[in-house]
Amino acid sequence: MDFRERFAQHRKDGRYVAAALVLVLAFLTLIYYLIQRGRDLPSVLVTNKVLLFVLVYADALLILVILFVLARNMLRLWLERRQRALGARFKTKLVATYVGLSLVPVLLLFFYASELLQGSIDRWFSSSLRSVLEQSSAVAQSLQREIGDRNYREALRVARSLANVKLDEAESRAALTPRLAAWRDESGVAFLGVYLETDFLNAVVDPQSGLNDLPEVGRALLIEAAEKGRSNRVLLPAGGRGRLILSAAAGTAPSGTRRLVVVAGTLLDAVTSGQSEELIQSYQTYRQLQVQKRDFAASYWLMFVLVTLLILLASSWVGLFLARRLMLPIQALAEGTRRVASGDLDQRIDVPTDDEMATVVDSFNKMTEELRRNREEIERSHFDLVAVNRRLAEERALVGAILENLAAGVIALDPEDVVLSTNAAALDLLGQRETELVGRSLKEAWGGSERSRLALLIESAKDHPHQSSEVSLVLGGERRTFEVKVSDLRDGAGRNSGKIVVLEDLSDLIKAQKLAAWTEAARRIAHEIKNPLTPIRLAAERLRVKHREGDPAIGELLEESVVIIVREVGKMQALVDEFSRYARMPGPQLAATAIDGLVAEVVALYRDVKPGVAVRTALAPGLGEVWVDPEQLRRVLINLIDNALEATEAPGFVEIRGERLVDALGERLVLAVSDAGAGIAEEDREKLFLPFFSRKKRGTGMGLAIVQRIVSDHNGSIRVTDNLPHGAVFTIELPVR
Amino acid sequence: MAAWSRLMLLGLALAASSEPSIENLSVSVNGGQVLVGFHLTNGLDADTRERIASGLPTSFLYELELMRDRKHWWDHNVDATVIEVVAMYNAVTREYLVNTKQGGRLIESRTVRDEVELEHAMTEFAAFPAFNLESDPDRSRFLVRIRVDLGPGAVLGIIPYQRSTAWKESNKVRIRAVEP
Numbered sequence: 028m029d030f031r032e033r034f035a036q037h038r039k040d041g042r043y044v045a046a047a048l049v050l051v052l053a054f055l056t057l058i059y060y061l062i063q064r065g066r067d068l069p070s071v072l073v074t075n076k077v078l079l080f081v082l083v084y085a086d087a088l089l090i091l092v093i094l095f096v097l098a099r100n101m102l103r104l105w106l107e108r109r110q111r112a113l114g115a116r117f118k119t120k121l122v123a124t125y126v127g128l129s130l131v132p133v134l135l136l137f138f139y140a141s142e143l144l145q146g147s148i149d150r151w152f153s154s155s156l157r158s159v160l161e162q163s164s165a166v167a168q169s170l171q172r173e174i175g176d177r178n179y180r181e182a183l184r185v186a187r188s189l190a191n192v193k194l195d196e197a198e199s200r201a202a203l204t205p206r207l208a209a210w211r212d213e214s215g216v217a218f219l220g221v222y223l224e225t226d227f228l229n230a231v232v233d234p235q236s237g238l239n240d241l242p243e244v245g246r247a248l249l250i251e252a253a254e255k256g257r258s259n260r261v262l263l264p265a266g267g268r269g270r271l272i273l274s275a276a277a278g279t280a281p282s283g284t285r286r287l288v289v290v291a292g293t294l295l296d297a298v299t300s301g302q303s304e305e306l307i308q309s310y311q312t313y314r315q316l317q318v319q320k321r322d323f324a325a326s327y328w329l330m331f332v333l334v335t336l337l338i339l340l341a342s343s344w345v346g347l348f349l350a351r352r353l354m355l356p357i358q359a360l361a362e363g364t365r366r367v368a369s370g371d372l373d374q375r376i377d378v379p380t381d382d383e384m385a386t387v388v389d390s391f392n393k394m395t396e397e398l399r400r401n402r403e404e405i406e407r408s409h410f411d412l413v414a415v416n417r418r419l420a421e422e423r424a425l426v427g428a429i430l431e432n433l434a435a436g437v438i439a440l441d442p443e444d445v446v447l448s449t450n451a452a453a454l455d456l457l458g459q460r461e462t463e464l465v466g467r468s469l470k471e472a473w474g475g476s477e478r479s480r481l482a483l484l485i486e487s488a489k490d491h492p493h494q495s496s497e498v499s500l501v502l503g504g505e506r507r508t509f510e511v512k513v514s515d516l517r518d519g520a521g522r523n524s525g526k527i528v529v530l531e532d533l534s535d536l537i538k539a540q541k542l543a544a545w546t547e548a549a550r551r552i553a554h555e556i557k558n559p560l561t562p563i564r565l566a567a568e569r570l571r572v573k574h575r576e577g578d579p580a581i582g583e584l585l586e587e588s589v590v591i592i593v594r595e596v597g598k599m600q601a602l603v604d605e606f607s608r609y610a611r612m613p614g615p616q617l618a619a620t621a622i623d624g625l626v627a628e629v630v631a632l633y634r635d636v637k638p639g640v641a642v643r644t645a646l647a648p649g650l651g652e653v654w655v656d657p658e659q660l661r662r663v664l665i666n667l668i669d670n671a672l673e674a675t676e677a678p679g680f681v682e683i684r685g686e687r688l689v690d691a692l693g694e695r696l697v698l699a700v701s702d703a704g705a706g707i708a709e710e711d712r713e714k715l716f717l718p719f720f721s722r723k724k725r726g727t728g729m730g731l732a733i734v735q736r737i738v739s740d741h742n743g744s745i746r747v748t749d750n751l752p753h754g755a756v757f758t759i760e761l762p763v764r
Numbered sequence: 765m766a767a768w769s770r771l772m773l774l775g776l777a778l779a780a781s782s783e784p785s786i787e788n789l790s791v792s793v794n795g796g797q798v799l800v801g802f803h804l805t806n807g808l809d810a811d812t813r814e815r816i817a818s819g820l821p822t823s824f825l826y827e828l829e830l831m832r833d834r835k836h837w838w839d840h841n842v843d844a845t846v847i848e849v850v851a852m853y854n855a856v857t858r859e860y861l862v863n864t865k866q867g868g869r870l871i872e873s874r875t876v877r878d879e880v881e882l883e884h885a886m887t888e889f890a891a892f893p894a895f896n897l898e899s900d901p902d903r904s905r906f907l908v909r910i911r912v913d914l915g916p917g918a919v920l921g922i923i924p925y926q927r928s929t930a931w932k933e934s935n936k937v938r939i940r941a942v943e944p
Contacts, residue, residue: 080924168858247875270856303856311819314818315819315820319820325921325922
């Protein structure tokens with residue numbers, strides 16, 4: 028059963044409560060009415076044991092009902108607390124408060140009313156009241172007793188007077204009437220009768236007394252008097268006015284067989300007898316009430332108990348009902364909160380209340396709905412994130428696989444130049460294990476070894492990002508040349524988070540290039556040798572033909588052919604000499620050379636050599652002296668300026684710039700010769716420094732090869748770049764020491 | 765035996781001796797009538813006397829059962845009757861009216877003038893014709909048992925109960941069949 032059904036059920040209970048309250052009210056009204064009517068009822072009925080029975084068992088039944096209701100609710104609360112049901116503690120407090128609030132005042136009222144009742148009863152049966160009533164009754168009875176005694180004395184006097192009268196004789200009996208009348212008048216009694224035991228003989232009545240007829244003297248009175256000598260009776264006279272007090276006295280009968288009984292009677296008037304009887308009856312009533320005092324008190328006490336129990340039952344039940352009703356939305360909220368806490372966000376409380384709890388319930392439902400929407404949003408985001416993470420993981424795995432399978436070595440560095448990660452190719456190229464590299468700074472990993480030059484190169488790349496450099500290292504006894512490319516590593520926000528170093532082993536490429544260069548050189552040498560050989564062969568063959576023909580002009584032809592052969596051999600000789608010089612080029616004789624002066628000397632050689640093309644210098648101040656072979660450096664400059672002048676059309680200029688550069692690789696001299704010619708085609712740049720490569724109509728193609736050889740012998744480097752917008756720039760870097 | 769235990773036994777004996785009981789139960793037969801005589805001792809205690817003196821009607825209910833004796837088994841209840849004696853005091857005439865009813869029918873009404881007569885009238889029964897066996901063909905051994913309801917009492921003053929004596933059984937009497 029859900030909370031809505033339970034609440035609907037309890038709403039119906041509300042009608043039951045109203046009906047029960049109306050019934051209790053009607054019952055209490057009935058009891059009040061009966062109590063009011065009870066005042067007019069005889070005390071015997073009020074203190075009837077049947078009433079006591081009914082009250083006792085009604086009280087017992089109500090006590091049982093109350094105990095059952097309370098015990099049932101207490102047991103339920105105890106079970107709920109034991110099962111740690113939500114809201115059980117609060118409900119217990121609420122029920123205890125309700126029941127306590129109803130119990131305490133009702134019990135206080137009950138005890139106060141009981142004490143009041145007991146006090147009232149004690150006052151009703153106070154000793155002073157009893158004394159008054161008792162004395163009043165005694166006075167009334169003494170009045171009767173005195174009258175009776177007087178009657179008895181008169182009756183006894185008459186009986187003694189008649190002791191010697193023969194009453195069985197007619198004369199005596201006839202004379203009896205006036206004697207009785209005289210005694211009556213003398214004694215003042217209202218009635219005087221003579222009996223022979225139970226047989227009537229004669230009697231007189233005083234008509235002035237109000238007694239209209241002879242009274243019916245009972246046989247019992249006469250018998251008792253005959254037996255005991257005296258007896259008394261109180262009779263209601265004929266006509267019902269007053270009371271007739273009779274006293275009988277026995278005398279001795281003259282015959283001696285039966286006793287003479289004389290009865291004297293005095294009539295109490297209605298007022299006196301009524302008052303007397305009322306006094307006696309009042310005392311009797313008091314005695315009856317006193318006898319029934321305990322039953323009387325018990326009846327009223329039990330009625331109090333009954334009413335108290337009814338109120339207690341009603342208040343306890345209403346208290347329990349209100350507690351349950353109040354707890355329903357609270358329990359629903361607690362249960363809903365527990366379910367929400369356990370993750371059930373579909374929980375919705377539907378308690379039809381219209382009080383402040385409705386606001387709380389409504390807020391709870393809105394909060395739950397909001398939570399549910401947020402959770403769905405989070406779940407969607409989570410799924411998206413998981414998908415993104417999965418994709419990123421796949422991409423990372425792909426990148427990892429690519430990096431691992433990449434021939435080039437890749438090293439990731441943090442901003443402090445600590446190696447974050449590396450691929451297998453880098454470890455293979457550098458001849459190191461991952462543990463020797465990853466997690467260590469470059470200085471720590473490479474310091475004190477040949478690889479420190481690589482570290483210096485990477486350090487210097489800060490100033491020239493995205494530039495590639497070549498470095499040649501001896502690793503494992505083998506010289507290897509690497510192209511090193513350093514790039515900044517930036518995060519999504521564009522912040523610098525380190526560097527990426529790409530190492531490419533150029534050793535095999537250089538070998539191949541050298542092989543290709545030498546192949547090309549061989550091809551060119553062969554070509555250069557073959558060029559003069561053809562005229563030589565043709566001249567020799569024409570001589571042989573003319574000789575066979577016996578041509579007389581053979582002498583001229585011989586002269587002419589010899590000239591050709593000598594000239595072509597001379598060319599070949601020159602070619603061989605040039606090559607020999609290239610091959611036998613001596614090592615540089617290093618000397619402290621003033622670069623400014625050397626450049627100025629060379630530039631002076633080309634002043635006005637080509638009209639319209641100026642040769643100018645832009646040397647940074649303080650170039651100073653550099654340890655170089657001045658002759659070889661002069662030859663380098665001459666070759667480069669020759670080429671530049673030849674490439675530059677007038678008007679134009681050739682510029683020689685010079686500066687000192689200090690960075691992580693050390694201090695270097697940088698000389699650059701730039702022209703404004705057509706520039707170097709991209710496809711020619713790789714072959715530019717090979718022997719016998721030339722695009723010029725004249726020339727051996729050994730100039731730039733010799734230049735590169737000299738620069739290389741000085742542990743320097745040469746590179747060619749475009750001179751924007753036209754021309755080319757040949758840049759030489761030489762270590763200062 | 766300790767003094768207190770003697771006192772306790774004495775108290776119990778006194779309490780038992782002051783309890784109402786049926787004494788001198790006798791059964792005789794006159795023709796078909798079963799005549800029962802008995803005496804209720806300690807029937808009129810102080811409370812009862814006070815109640816009577818206050819003028820409240822006070823009654824004793826004598827429950828009589830005629831049983832046929834059966835050996836080795838429970839006796840068979842042949843007949844039962846209730847004798848109700850109601851006493852009421854008139855303080856004006858200072859007389860006690862004592863009415864005796866059997867089965868709800870008034871069979872005697874008399875007036876007595878003192879408590880001795882009153883106690884006698886309420887507690888003494890001599891050859892009271894309680895049962896009539898003329899219609900019963902089986903005249904074997906019979907006995908009469910009797911108990912008196914002395915009116916309601918109250919425990920703690922509020923819980924009513926019926927005060928009564930224990931059942932008293934008579935000797936077994938063989939009743940011969942009446943000759944037609």
